[in-house]
Amino acid sequence: MSETYDVVIAGSGAAGMAAAVRAQDLGLTVLVLEKAHKFGGTSATSGGVLWIPNHGLGTDDSREETMRYLDGVIGGPVRRDRLEAFVDEGPNMVRYLQSIGMQLQVMPWSDYFSEAAGARADRSLVCPMYDGRKLGRELHVMREQFTRFKLLNRYTMDFGEAFGISSKAPGWKRQLACVVGRYWADLGTRGVTRRDRLLSLGGALIGPMRKRLLDRGVEVRLGATVKALEVTHGRVTGVEIEHLGQRRIIGARHGVVVCAGGFEWNQELRNHYFSLPGDTTWSSTPEEANRGEVLQAGLDIGADVEFMETGWWVPTMRRPIDGVSNFDEIHQAVFDVGRPHSVCVNRNGDRFVDEACGYDRFGNAMIQDQLKTGMNAPCWLVFDAAFRRKFTAGGYMPSPIMPDRKIAPDHWDHYIFKAPTVVELAKKIALDPGKLQQVVAKMNEYARTGVDPEFGRGSTDYDRSFGDATVKPNPNLGPIDQAPFYAIQINLGDLGTKGGLKADARARVLDTQGRPIPGLYAAGNASGSPFGNCYPGAGGTIGPAMVFGYIAANDIAEHARAARLTSQALTSVSD
Incomplete structure (x- = not known):
């Protein structure tokens, strides 16, 4: 040797x-x-x-x-x-x-x-x-x-900045200006590399x-x-x-x-x-x-070997790389699936989990539902315009940062779906329109009462820590009632085995x-x-x-x- x-x-x-x-x-x-x-x-x-x-x-x-x-x-x-x-x-x-x-x-x-x-x-x-x-x-x-951890695939953010900007928390514009400003103020590095x-x-x-x-x-x-x-x-x-x-x-x-x-x-x-x-x-x-x-x-x-049957699960979605549309990129939807003004359903149009639970629990629920129904993995995240204004949806930033007009034409009805009504959205994503309407109506009632009797969404400290404190009475339950309505496909992603x-x-x-x-x-x-x-x-x-x-x-x-x-x-x- x-x-x-x-x-x-x-x-x-x-x-x-x-x-x-x-x-x-x-x-x-x-x-x-x-x-x-x-x-x-x-x-x-x-x-x-x-x-x-x-x-x-x-x-x-x-x-x-x-x-x-x-x-x-x-x-x-x-x-x-x-x-x-x-x-x-x-x-x-x-x-x-x-x-x-x-x-x-x-x-x-x-x-x-x-x-x-x-x-x-x-x-x-x-x-x-x-x-x-x-x-x-x-x-x-x-x-x-990955680009999902950088603002506009360029600017480094810490956890506080990332959560604040992505959820439009109070002071998010000031945080955004700070993140962008310090990057461009670093003239020495800018002369060598685009990397922060x-x-x-x-x-x-x-x-x-x-x-x-x-x-x-x-x-x-x-x-x-x-x-x-x-x-x-x-x-x-x-x-x-x-x-x-x-x-x-x-x-x-x-x-x-x-x-x-x-x-x-x-x-x-x-x-x-x-x-x-x-x-x-x-x-x-x-x-x-x-x-x-x-x-x-x-x-x-x-x-x-041991425990080879499972991974560290996390919900993910795919979308084309900006500027290189022939190649897709994986984006996590870790917290997106549990934000208010949204619901997750399988391909039968049924809910199957407390969407705001930990991402590995979410993934395990996808597996159990897939083994039971054959209609999960992938499933759907359905949300409205209020969600779109406030939160990320996989690789799509909130509309104040990434308005619909800035989303490339080839993304629509392939990676992100949009329709003026819940019924029309359901037809686009091959769900039963009546059933999706019923699910959305139930979620709107849960948002009004603050209680999710099906899965207890928003009932734990973990759920609430990634909700929206301005939404009452439950930070994880907001009405899905502001047109237009959107959907993205959620895959059974992982962080490894x-x-x-x-x-x-x-x-x-x-x-x-x-x-x-x-x-x-x-x-x-x-x-x-x-x-x-x-x-x-x-x-x-x-x-x-x-x-x-x-x-x-x-x-x-x-x-x-x-x-x-x-x-x-x-x-x-x-x-």
């Missing part, structure tokens, strides 16, 4: 970077491999939120409250030791991040099952906006945010993590795809990669950590494992990024007999979720990803120290 490191990490997202920084700080040599030509993985394009309960950042959360919540909301099988390892090591990982200068802010977001015992609104952490100039030239090879140097959301997490790797001299090798795992005498001792069209083997003295994401862009694996396969193009992760290559490499050496290589509480990958495979670790969406099919709160993907990356580095360092002491003892005896 021409190259050998103590630790080789596949994947440059949050899990891989957490493992890499920690391993380097514990005295190990590290190489990070990234198959894409930009680093950051799905994490860089995400919201960058970490769900870390009992994190110790000024709240009174506790381990007991955390376990009470998780035990109440996890409906399927999980492994207790792995779940408890996440809960116990999460605070330690947070303290470590603080010790290396990472800034973390507590966000007042309700857990996704806010009605459950032990739920709180302070377990999600984010990083403040980060100045990308600190990365130097590395800024240009960092994966860029300020990094927010996932970029605000990945940017400073990459800076810490740079400071430690850790290489992130781009365009390097792991094709196979090298095994010597039953131990994983390296990886075979393809880089610049050539294959080579890179050695790993003490461990390989698989952090290369899931398999949501592999239709064959989706068809084989998912209970409802859906389509790769519904996914909201970077196109063709996570195809499960390292998952397959693990299977090839006898690794086991919940299933992957089966790993234990120490992040060690297990074989089909339940035994750890020496030298092989996994974290993030490359491994099975510690929550099974549950999505407990905002950051429920990245939080565990970083915690188990941290755990993997600790375990590798412990074994490396033990091996070193054994070697020293043997040398002493031989002398």
Whole structure:
């Protein structure tokens, strides 16, 4: 082997970077491999939120409250030791991040099952906006945010700005002017690139993590795809990669950590494992990024898998890329589906869920309805002119920012539908006009009373936190009565897969007999979720990803120290 490191990490997202920084700080040599030509993985394009309960950042959360919540909301099988390892090591990982200068802010977001015992609104952490100039030239090879997280595909916004502008909250015009103004005032960056140097959301997490790797001299090798795992005498001792069209083997003295994401862009694996396969193009992760290559490499050496039937679900919609109409782009409709003045129906014209619930719960409801009726996935979001003025609808900004006349002609009646009456809209989208009229009439009555007797929309803290406080008596229920009326198709999208290589509480990958495979670790969406099919709160993907990356580095360092002491003892005896 021409190259050998103590630790080789596949994947440059949050899990891989957490493992890499920690391993380097514990005295190990590290190489990070990234198959894409930009680093950051799905994490860089995400919201960058970490769900870390009992994190110790000024709240009174506790381990007991955390376990009470998780035990109440996890409906399927999980492994207790792995779940408890996440809960116990999460605070330690947070303290470590603080010790290396990472800034973390507590966000007042309700857990996704806010009605459950032990739920709180302070377990999600984010990083403040980060100045990308600190990365130097590395800024240009960092994966860029999707257009859905940038204003007009140009301007960086933090969470407060994004929510304020998209919902036209009080002071939204001032926020808009600030966002646009600071971009154009940055003359130095404008002379080099169109890209905003300020990094927010996932970029605000990945940017400073990459800076810490740079400071430690850790290489992130781009365009390097792991094709196979090298095994010597039953131990994983390296990886075979393809880089610049050539294959080579890179050695790993003490461990390989698989952090290369899931398999949501592999239709064959989706068809084989998912209970409802859906389509790769519904996914909201970077196109063709996570195809499960390292998952397959693990299977090839006898690794086991778990929770492969499901993903981290999120409602999405498609629309053409602005200025490139032959190519579609995926947009999330995370909060849009639960805003007032709207309703979601399946292709029979029936409601099937509290539309304002957490996006993963929404996706699971789509699956259950599809399996029951065969008329969901995709479904429809129907809304009126009042909604259109106030809120986003997938990739369509509110009408004060994106009036109907600014929507390209080829979008109409293909991606977004519009009609002067509910009946005519129903005919356009192949729904029973009478039934859609009845559903809208019911929603209007629910808006008047403030009570949704069918699904309880607007009855939980989570629902209400993303409603419209100006709408009374229920912020999630507004009448659907202002013409014209609109509809967009909602797909069963995802933020990645919940299933992957089966790993234990120490992040060690297990074989089909339940035994750890020496030298092989996994974290993030490359491994099975510690929550099974549950999505407990905002950051429920990245939080565990970083915690188990941290755990993997600790375990590798412990074994490396033990091996070193054994070697020293043997040398002493031989002398």
